[in-house]
């Protein structure tokens with residue numbers, strides 16, 4: 001299978017090339033030329049398999065220039081670290097155990113080494129890149145640059161630490177991430193990692209990284225050091241394809257609980273920011289997973305809700321900081337892939353040009369009609385989010401983080417508005433322990449006077465769950481990265497890090 005661009009007809013590339021390049025040469029995103037199919041018999045087989053085997057089966061449909069052994073090895077090594085043998089366990093919530101109607105399966109995507117769903121992609125991406133380097137004969141060292149508002153930075157560090165022929169450098173806004181997120185990053189071990197705080201906000205850090213990517217002179221200087229820049233953000237195909245796996249896996253697990261029959265349709269609810277996670281669910285549906293509707297859940301940064309309802313995407317709006325910060329996004333990059341698959345590249349090019357020049361675009365009515373059949377979209381306010389955390393805790397003795405809570409709230413609105421009670425899979429994207437303050441506050445536990453680690457302890461008792469090891473061990477961990485720079489010093493820091501030699 002080959003990959004083309006969302007914006008024009010380019011010479012098709014292999015998946016290894018798509019993964020290494022990140023962005024297509026015309027500025028578009030790489031997309032598969034066709035979407036492979038999975039049959040119900042395959043899903044039946046998945047019910048008897050381990051997660052890693054399911055992963056190899058799905059990945060091989062898209063990454064056809066990798067051998068099955070390579071893919072299996074990548075998945076095995078990537079998910080080895082997860083804190084539960086199921087890797088992505090499904091917790092089924094039912095109102096009445098004696099009458100289990102309309103079950104909601106919560107796919108816990110946060111059992112990886114940084115307690116956020118991004119681990120499922122960022123643990124395997126470096127390994128896929130490793131093989132891509134071999135397959136394409138690339139001799140240069142790859143330098144991954146990341147600007148982060150919290151979760152992506154740590155997940156990328158954990159994934160790329162000590163991976164041969166790679167280096168990773170993460171910039172985060174000084175004072176702009178939570179204390180736990182900061183500790184997660186500045187205690188990262190590995191001979192090929194650098195973490196630098198930028199005096200500025202997230203947009204400054206991101207603008208700095210984008211500028212470096214676009215700077216021909218820096219690329220030239222790096223090439224002299226035998227280094228090539230790359231990115232680990234969610235527009236990379238190598239990040240997207242591993243996310244398709246867990247929708248098939250969750251469906252297979254649901255069947256194993258006997259609360260779903262093979263072939264029975266489900267709705268999938270996804271708390272959405274950059275549109276990567278829900279796009280993976282869309283691919284799963286196109287491949288043949290029995291999905292009725294994809295429910296796109298946003299917080300008050302509800303640009304996608306408006307888009308799916310009106311057909312107008314408008315980024316010119318106020319930006320809100322919320323208790324679900326990983327969804328505080330106004331430009332959902334991966335939407336471009338959906339528009340390509342349901343429309344065509346001429347449209348995508350037009351929409352993206354409009355978005356760049358005016359900040360908005362309107363899709364054509366036939367395209368809007370197609371999307372209406374597949375998607376439903378709504379959003380949750382901050383108050384809704386806190387309230388539903390409490391309700392779920394009281395009804396089911398189950399704790400969800402604020403991102404997952406947004407999805408649960410939108411699901412309840414969907415069921416109320418449409419009376420469609422189809423069984424659901426909800427993507428749970430972060431551990432509640434990553435957002436202890438919001439979760440404790442929501443369920444009415446006092447947090448005053450409790451530092452981050454005391455809050456972890458408190459939540460562990462209240463929720464009757466163990467604290468993820470990676471978070472517990474931050475207490476007292478050695479600080480390894482204390483670099484700080486100004487916004488206009490980022491390029492200089494990149495060159496300095498590029499020239500440094502591995503410590504291992």
Ligand SMILES: *Cc1c(COP(=O)(O)O)cnc(C)c1O
Nearest residue numbers: 272273274275276277326429430
């Ligand atoms: C990144 C993230 C999201 C948003 O996922 P997208 O793929 O960007 O839509 C939701 N929840 C959490 C916890 C995240 O880290």
